[in-house]
Amino acid sequence: MQVKAAVASGGKPPVYKDIQVEAPGAGEVAIEVIAVGYSNLVRARASGGHYSAGSTDQESLVGVDGVGKIQGTEELVYFVNFAPGKGTYSEVVNVPKNFIYPFPKDFDEKAPARVAALANGTMASFMALFDRVGDVPADAKIAVLGATGTAGQLAIQVSKKIFGAKTVVGIARSAEKLAKLKQSQPLLDEVIALDEDEDKIGGSLNNVDIVLDFLWGKPATSILAAAVKAKAEKSKRLSWVQIGSIAGEDFSVPSAFLRSSNLVILGSGIGPSSPEQNRKVLQGVTEALASGKLDINYREVALADIAEEWAKPLGDVRTFFKVK
Ligand SMILES: NC(=O)c1ccc[n+]([C@@H]2O[C@H](COP(=O)([O-])OP(=O)(O)OC[C@H]3O[C@@H](n4cnc5c(N)ncnc54)[C@H](OP(=O)(O)O)[C@@H]3O)[C@@H](O)[C@H]2O)c1
Structure with missing residues (x-):
């Protein structure tokens, strides 16, 4: 044909x-x-x-x-x-x-377009939270690094509406875009621009449970340092999920970060999950968008x-x- x-x-x-x-x-x-x-x-x-x-x-x-x-x-x-x-x-x-x-x-008449347009962005955080992190703590505090992007904006909704997060912090490079996003998205509790000073970033990320990282590279390296230094409860697990690397392929982690606090760094993408887990995630993504x-x-x-x-x-x- x-x-x-x-x-x-x-x-x-x-x-x-x-x-x-x-x-x-x-x-x-x-x-x-x-x-x-x-x-x-x-x-x-x-x-x-x-x-x-x-x-x-x-x-x-x-x-x-x-x-x-x-x-x-x-x-x-x-x-x-x-x-x-x-x-x-x-x-x-x-x-x-x-x-x-x-x-x-x-489903409504816009569902085919909505699913086609947004499935890739949605599965990023859905897969990370469904499969990779393990159990998302009740009332979790989740930070989204790259919150102004498609996957980042969807991660805010996925965190709250699907996985019951209590607090979502959005982090991105543009203070202006973050301010607009905060105005239009009531599910977003707090925003931080990447160039804020380390103490302020640390204060906002204190005892964060999960970071969904779409950026990697230098921005993620400095946000990780701020989050680890500011951690009041060292034994509380911080799961850092590498999902995208739009800001750089390399990420530097001083060894002391992994010994001085409960920090777990893992990735979410096409490879790490089993076919059964991927099927469940994609069916969930289809239903939530449709x-x-x-x-x-x-x-x-x-x-x-x-x-x-x-x-x-x-x-x-x-x-x-x-x-x-
Ligand atoms: N593993 C997975 O399952 C999965 C699934 C989907 C997407 N991803 C990956 O996740 C990443 C984001 O995807 P997306 O669809 O959300 O892309 P997008 O809509 O283009 O958004 C990109 C985000 O990254 C920010 N950004 C871009 N370059 C930057 C830099 N040099 N420094 C700091 N911030 C920067 C953008 O900020 P501005 O808003 O200021 O431009 C925006 O917040 C991509 O790497 C993509 O491949 C992975």
Whole structure:
């Protein structure tokens, strides 16, 4: 079957063109794609710069996830297709059956767009808190490092609405964006700009239970120092979850930090969780977004216009591509 799709090779920007799609193989199902997600992950994989991508020598579909209907039915599903060489930016895509996540019974007309646009950002904190941290303490205090980004804004809602956090502290580089976020998001208890002085940061992070770190690099290194130095109750566990590294690949931890207090540093991403845990997380993400429990602003762009959109930075409001 001939369909429209966006493909990339050699790390070059995607091209929108006709491709041939075969009948689904054993264990696969054909999805009529409605909308696909766009994220730092999608860009990094297409350019060959992500640990989950295979070689970019061969032309392959762009994308990691999307929303569509199982071919021949009206059944709406969220799906992922991110094995090396696989993708989702196509009018029809064959997906392993165990990578599809049904919508709940009740959802509104915006649900397909909301799920496609926000699933990647939502799963970041959902997976970290569901699986990686262990039991989230009752009345937890959670800090979000990179709170003004898509995943950061969703982490505020996930922390409070899904995992029952009592206090959420948002940290980011722009005081102006933080002030706007605080005004529009009542679930956010406190905000800290990265350039505040160490004592003030330490005061706000005293006895924080979990840090969801989307930044890594130098900003995370200095926030960790402030949090560890200010810790009043040294034996209280601080779980530092590395989720993104948008501010740098390296993070420096003086050995004394790990001996002088209960500090646990761990990562959350495609690798560490089992397939069963990942399934539970993605089903939870699909239901929470489809039902509208979690929501932030997003914008629609037609997949046919991918070349123009790809040339721009991701921007403050997350884009999704409408396929059909
Ligand atoms: N492991 C996972 O499961 C998972 C899932 C989703 C995302 N991620 C990763 O998490 C990170 C954030 O994703 P996102 O979708 O939220 O991206 P985003 O919407 O582009 O947001 C990026 C955030 O990082 C901040 N930032 C960017 N560069 C910075 C720098 N040099 N110093 C300090 N702050 C900086 C931005 O601040 P401004 O608002 O001031 O620009 C914003 O708060 C990415 O690395 C992404 O790949 C991981």
